[in-house]
Amino acid sequence: MFNMIIYMFLSGLFVFCLFRNHLLILLFSLEYLVVSLFFLFFLFLVDYELYFLLFYLVFSVCEGALGLGVLVNIIRSHGNDMLSSISILSW
Template sequence: MNYMMVFFMLSGIIVFCSSRNHILLTLLSLEFMVLSVYLLLFLVMLIYGYELYFSLIFLVFSVCEGALGLSILVKLVRSHGDDYLSSVSILSW
């Protein structure tokens, strides 16, 4: 089971590092990594018998992170017309 979690995390990191065109793919890979960390955290807390309140707090923060990323994506699409990284310059923000 641990090898599967490591595989999920590594595949998310590989997709995050290799996506150079679209910001949406980058956000999706970040959410995939957050979900794999959440699943690992949930399993560790369940195995050792800890309370699951920390996993709920982690899930709330990950939802806030996803909402912030989507709001930045919507602002980018409205201002530039697409979500390509090549059309975005740091000086234009």
């Protein structure tokens, strides 16, 4: 089970590092990393600290909502979610 979680985390990190074209792909890979870390925390902390898992889930949901808000704002202002078309100087 531990090896599968490590494989999940490394594959999510691989996608995050290599496929940086679209912001939506980055957000999906970040959420995949969050879920794999949650499984790892659940594996080790299920008997001791369930409140830590609850706080972790709350902050990960807030992170996902913030990422989607940024994605919607970028799509409205630039027309697409490609990171290469976004320039800091255009704002």
